[in-house]
Amino acid sequence: xxxxxxxxxxxxxxxxxxxxxxxxxxxxxxxxxxxxxxxxxxxxxxxxxxxxxxxxxxxxxxxxxxxxxxxxxxxxxxxxxxxxxxxxxxxxxxxxxxxxxxxxxxxxxxxxxxxxxxxxxxxxxxxxxxxxxxxxxxxxxxxxxxxxxxxxxxxxxxxxxxxxxxxxxxxxxxxxxxxxxxxxxxxxxxxxxxxxxxxxxxxxxxxxxxxxxxxxxxxxxxxxxxxxxxxxxxxxxxxxxxxxxxxxxxxxxxxxxxxxxxxxxxxxxxxxxxxxxxxxxxxxxxxxxxxxxxxxxxxxxxxxxxxxxxxxxxxxxxxxxxxxxxxxxxxxxx
Numbered sequence: 001x002x003x004x005x006x007x008x009x010x011x012x013x014x015x016x017x018x019x020x021x022x023x024x025x026x027x028x029x030x031x032x033x034x035x036x037x038x039x040x041x042x043x044x045x046x047x048x049x050x051x052x053x054x055x056x057x058x059x060x061x062x063x064x065x066x067x068x069x070x071x072x073x074x075x076x077x078x079x080x081x082x083x084x085x086x087x088x089x090x091x092x093x094x095x096x097x098x099x100x101x102x103x104x105x106x107x108x109x110x111x112x113x114x115x116x117x118x119x120x121x122x123x124x125x126x127x128x129x130x131x132x133x134x135x136x137x138x139x140x141x142x143x144x145x146x147x148x149x150x151x152x153x154x155x156x157x158x159x160x161x162x163x164x165x166x167x168x169x170x171x172x173x174x175x176x177x178x179x180x181x182x183x184x185x186x187x188x189x190x191x192x193x194x195x196x197x198x199x200x201x202x203x204x205x206x207x208x209x210x211x212x213x214x215x216x217x218x219x220x221x222x223x224x225x226x227x228x229x230x231x232x233x234x235x236x237x238x239x240x241x242x243x244x245x246x247x248x249x250x251x252x253x254x255x256x257x258x259x260x261x262x263x264x265x266x267x268x269x270x271x272x273x274x275x276x277x278x279x280x281x282x283x284x285x286x287x288x289x290x291x292x293x294x295x296x297x298x299x300x301x302x303x304x305x306x307x308x309x310x311x312x313x314x315x316x317x318x319x320x321x322x323x324x325x326x327x328x329x330x331x332x333x334x
Contacts, residue, residue: 005040008048012039015054023061029070030061032139034148041150044213045184060182067293073131074276075291077121083270084261085116086125093258094137094265095155096237101145102188103137103152106239106258110161110194114168124291126175130183132269151188153232155225157241159194177296190218193225193242 013035019027031038039053042060046052064070077083091108098104114122133152141149179186192199207215221228224242235243240256258265 005043005048008043008050008053009036009039011050012043012053012057015050016057019058019061022065023058026061026064026070029135030064032135032142034142034150037148037150041185045180056181056184063182063294068291069127069131069293071280072124072128072291073135073273074280075124075128076270076273076277077125080261080270082117082121083125086121087259087261087266089113089116090122090125091157091259092126092129093239093260093263094133095239095256095258096233097141098153098233098237100232101141101149103133103141104233104237104239105133105152105154106157106241107154108157108159108241108259110158110196112168114171119171119174119295120292122171123175123178123293123295127178127293128273129269130179130186132272134183134186136272151186153189153191154187155191155193155229155239155242157194157239158192158196158199159241161196161199163198174295178293181296187217191225191229192218192220193223195220 016027016035016039027035027038039057042053042057043050046056077086089112091106091112093106095104095106138149138152195203203220210218219228224244226238226242226244229238229242239258243256257263260266261270
């Protein structure tokens with residue numbers, strides 16, 4: 001790291017030192033004992049502009065306090081049947097670790113339907129996975145390896161991606177905006193696998209809109225990506241949809257399906273949240289209802305990308321002579 005970078009870290013740290021409670025408390029939950037690495041993430045997200053990084057970090061901490069993010073890991077989605085429905089329609093999981101010790105998260109982009117619950121449940125679940133990663137998995141990995149492990153790898157499965165993905169753009173833009181503003185630079189590399197034609201067509205128009213540092217993190221792998229991914233992780237850590245060519249979709253029926261609520265990762269996560277709820281409110285029954293987080297206005301870049309995607313999908317739709325109606329995702333809680 002260069003002298004300029006070190007100076008920026010020192011300057012940002014000096015700006016953060018006077019921060020009072022409750023912002024300081026939530027900052028502890030963010031950095032988990034690695035404040036310098038956290039400052040670097042926000043600096044990278046703002047192209048090493050100290051003033052902009054400071055503003056971004058303060059706004060993140062304010063969002064955490066206003067939305068009670070520190071308590072979100074004590075707010076289980078109940079009943080279990082509802083949480084299972086969320087898991088079946090928001091395909092995400094953790095399959096293992098890379099050889100460098102980075103957790104490997106899998107995302108079934110193509111087959112996620114987001115149609116079993118309200119937006120608030122999907123946002124709640126997404127943030128809970130972020131917080132469990134940052135406050136449980138990464139600290140444990142750091143302790144195991146004796147060095148800071150503060151980022152992860154994401155493998156995005158495009159199996160089943162269809163034109164109907166247009167109906168998901170609104171929710172995906174909300175989630176990506178939450179990540180961009182509050183969990184910047186947490187992903188080391190994005191690996192895209194099982195990419196159909198529709199992805200290739202959209203990627204051509206979206207790629208130029210991405211910031212250079214984001215573009216550099218994205219690798220589109222041939223087929224299921226198995227051979228390339230085995231260079232950085234063992235077979236046991238491969239997401240199920242990468243384990244063999246022609247292995248089928250993200251909806252794998254075997255026990256290793258990391259999207260399933262029955263997978264060890266989701267069992268540990270769900271049990272952890274239920275245990276935390278009992279510690280926080282031992283005498284109170286677990287309440288139904290989603291944990292409401294103020295949904296952010298999509299970042300300008302995300303809005304531009306969403307509009308471009310929408311336009312490109314419509315072009316493909318018209319080119320194929322398809323007549324299809326797209327239903328927006330409901331915002332009201334159930």
